[in-house]
Amino acid sequence: MRAYLSAFVLQGRIGLRYRIAVAAGLVAQLWFGAITLMAYASVYHHAPDAHAPLTLRQAMTYTWLQQSLFRLLPIGCLPSVGDAARTGAIVYDLLRPVDMWAWWLSSSLAWLVGAAVPRAILLAAIAGPLAALLGLEAWSLAPPVSMTAAILALVSFGLGALISATIVMWWNVLTARTLSPLGANAIAVPLSVLLSGMLLPLPLYPPWAQTLLLLQPFAGITDIPIRLYLGVAIPGGAGTAIVIQIVWLAVLTLFGRAWMRRTVDRLEVQGA
Amino acid sequence: MTRRIGNGCALNVRGFEAHAAVFQKARDAAVRGSSGMIRGTVAIAVEDLRKVYHVREGGSWRGRTREITALDGISFSVAAGEIAGFIGPNGAGKSTAIKILSGILRPTSGIVRVGDLVPWQDRRAHVARIGVVFGQRTQLWWDLSVAEGLGLLRDIYGVDPERFARNRARLTEALDLGGIMDQSVRQLSLGQRMRAEIAAALLHDPEVLILDEPTIGLDAPSKLAVRAFVRDLRRERGTTVLLTTHDMHDIEALAERVIVIGHGRILTDSPFQDLRATTLSERILEADFVTEPPVLDLPHGATETMRDGRSVTITFDPRLVPAQVLVAQLSAVPGLDDLRIGRPAIEEIITRFYADHAT
Numbered sequence: 001m002r003a004y005l006s007a008f009v010l011q012g013r014i015g016l017r018y019r020i021a022v023a024a025g026l027v028a029q030l031w032f033g034a035i036t037l038m039a040y041a042s043v044y045h046h047a048p049d050a051h052a053p054l055t056l057r058q059a060m061t062y063t064w065l066q067q068s069l070f071r072l073l074p075i076g077c078l079p080s081v082g083d084a085a086r087t088g089a090i091v092y093d094l095l096r097p098v099d100m101w102a103w104w105l106s107s108s109l110a111w112l113v114g115a116a117v118p119r120a121i122l123l124a125a126i127a128g129p130l131a132a133l134l135g136l137e138a139w140s141l142a143p144p145v146s147m148t149a150a151i152l153a154l155v156s157f158g159l160g161a162l163i164s165a166t167i168v169m170w171w172n173v174l175t176a177r178t179l180s181p182l183g184a185n186a187i188a189v190p191l192s193v194l195l196s197g198m199l200l201p202l203p204l205y206p207p208w209a210q211t212l213l214l215l216q217p218f219a220g221i222t223d224i225p226i227r228l229y230l231g232v233a234i235p236g237g238a239g240t241a242i243v244i245q246i247v248w249l250a251v252l253t254l255f256g257r258a259w260m261r262r263t264v265d266r267l268e269v270q271g272a
Numbered sequence: 273m274t275r276r277i278g279n280g281c282a283l284n285v286r287g288f289e290a291h292a293a294v295f296q297k298a299r300d301a302a303v304r305g306s307s308g309m310i311r312g313t314v315a316i317a318v319e320d321l322r323k324v325y326h327v328r329e330g331g332s333w334r335g336r337t338r339e340i341t342a343l344d345g346i347s348f349s350v351a352a353g354e355i356a357g358f359i360g361p362n363g364a365g366k367s368t369a370i371k372i373l374s375g376i377l378r379p380t381s382g383i384v385r386v387g388d389l390v391p392w393q394d395r396r397a398h399v400a401r402i403g404v405v406f407g408q409r410t411q412l413w414w415d416l417s418v419a420e421g422l423g424l425l426r427d428i429y430g431v432d433p434e435r436f437a438r439n440r441a442r443l444t445e446a447l448d449l450g451g452i453m454d455q456s457v458r459q460l461s462l463g464q465r466m467r468a469e470i471a472a473a474l475l476h477d478p479e480v481l482i483l484d485e486p487t488i489g490l491d492a493p494s495k496l497a498v499r500a501f502v503r504d505l506r507r508e509r510g511t512t513v514l515l516t517t518h519d520m521h522d523i524e525a526l527a528e529r530v531i532v533i534g535h536g537r538i539l540t541d542s543p544f545q546d547l548r549a550t551t552l553s554e555r556i557l558e559a560d561f562v563t564e565p566p567v568l569d570l571p572h573g574a575t576e577t578m579r580d581g582r583s584v585t586i587t588f589d590p591r592l593v594p595a596q597v598l599v600a601q602l603s604a605v606p607g608l609d610d611l612r613i614g615r616p617a618i619e620e621i622i623t624r625f626y627a628d629h630a631t
């Protein structure tokens with residue numbers, strides 16, 4: 001247990017070391033957020049709120065939360081796994097008397113959380129209270145609709161982080177299998193950005209796609225928690241939303257572990 | 273279950289000899305084997321080990337797969353506390369064997385026991401008892417300092433704090449790590465990194481240490497330091513060491529036993545001195561003259577192999593021409609200034625050995 005905790009702490013600390021990256025990310029996220037907001041404002045100007053699945057204010061808050069949590073998305077394999085696969089140092093991962101899944105998972109989770117949380121706090125502070133203070137309240141990140149919504153969202157964000165780390169594990173296994181991080185990273189970015197609601201909030205897709213979008217694993221990372229935060233109705237209610245997350249976590253873990261076992265069994269690291 | 277089965281030498285089952293003997297038979301043979309030597313326990317026992325890779329050719333998914341036999345039935349054993357050198361040209365199968373012994377790779381067939389465990393079946397228990405250094409890879413974490421990396425390894429291997437402090441202090445001193453403990457691994461020189469790698473492999477007191485090219489790329493002082501450390505480790509802690517290298521001086525300095533592997537088979541498994549004696553018994557004589565050397569009339573068994581300015585190099589077989597005969601004859605040549613007799617370099621011995629077995 002201690003090994004997994006150490007891996008988490010050390011990986012998290014590496015994430016915190018890159019302060020310039022945090023600052024650069026913050027600027028980029030603010031920029032993208034502002035542009036997205038302007039686009040919504042012009043679209044909503046022609047289509048009244050009454051018919052939209054999200055009000056303009058909700059769409060703005062949704063956007064700010066997505067931008068804040070951009071780094072929580074599984075946009076690639078764990079960098080150290082990618083490096084290890086390329087250089088062959090991955091043999092050492094097989095040489096540790098630890099449960100390799102739990103070992104990589106704790107690092108992957110720390111990688112996501114360590115990068116996402118500092119950015120999220122800073123960006124939420126700027127897009128929320130600071131924007132309101134500057135008189136930009138109409139464009140700002142709104143607080144959760146209720147205390148219950150806040151608590152549900154927090155639990156759901158926690159599950160979302162775990163789902164994301166588990167999807168990163170799938171990229172890690174794929175990387176170990178192909179001995180290169182390129183393939184995993186190539187599919188990870190578009191899938192994450194599209195299916196998590198980062199590009200366009202999932203509630204804004206056509207009605208016929210709604211059930212499918214809600215039932216795919218990437219919805220559980222940020223979309224479901226944000227819906228709970230906004231108090232947007234979810235078919236089946238908040239309970240169902242959390243159950244969807246837990247089921248995906250279990251399914252991804254179960255099949256991911258089996259896939260990893262098969263991969264480790266046939267892993268042939270070439271060369272000296 | 274494989275403990276106490278006679279001494280290592282008796283277990284040197286050669287690869288090209290009968291593999292039919294199953295593990296139990298090898299064990300019986302060992303117990304009956306040569307007397308008068310100390311009975312050790314067997315740390316590593318390998319019996320008729322085969323590994324066939326399936327390599328896809330052509331790149332596209334229509335490419336055919338081709339079978340490559342990396343190990344074609346090798347058998348050997350290493351006694352507890354022994355240092356065995358594993359050598360062979362590139363592509364001979366050394367690394368495959370090392371990976372199977374480490375538990376990383378599953379063989380196609382064959383029996384392997386390290387201690388009483390089958391590496392690839394009892395992976396976690398097995399890897400907890402071995403230490404491995406791959407000279408061309410790093411097991412420390414680039415983004416962490418050496419101290420942080422060692423701390424992480426302590427947690428991975430569950431080394432208790434007291435033992436960790438003791439081992440860390442011992443390794444820091446023996447490998448001279450004091451000055452680099454707080455540096456991040458990416459900042460270390462190759463020599464510093466290799467010393468840290470060796471410390472990382474030994475924190476948990478492994479019973480078996482596997483060194484895969486531990487001195488590759490190191491400068492002379494670093495090589496000497498690594499060799500001295502491994503020798504001390506064996507002497508003080510009785511650690512079994514399996515070593516692969518392309519640096520024959522590593523073998524000469526460390527290994528009592530050399531297992532030469534080629535084309536996936538064991539070519540020879542013998543004490544190093546025997547390999548030297550049977551492969552290349554030639555001696556080399558260098559003679560310097562005060563002036564241009566005269567034409568020499570050499571006896572049968574001696575040939576002039578090089579002439580450079582005022583010195584002449586003569587290669588001779590001491591079984592045909594005893595050294596003293598040759599020396600006496602050359603002493604009579606006018607203008608002789610100096611004489612030196614030496615043995616061929618170990619690289620030459622091995623090159624000759626590979627050439628002899630290149631079929």
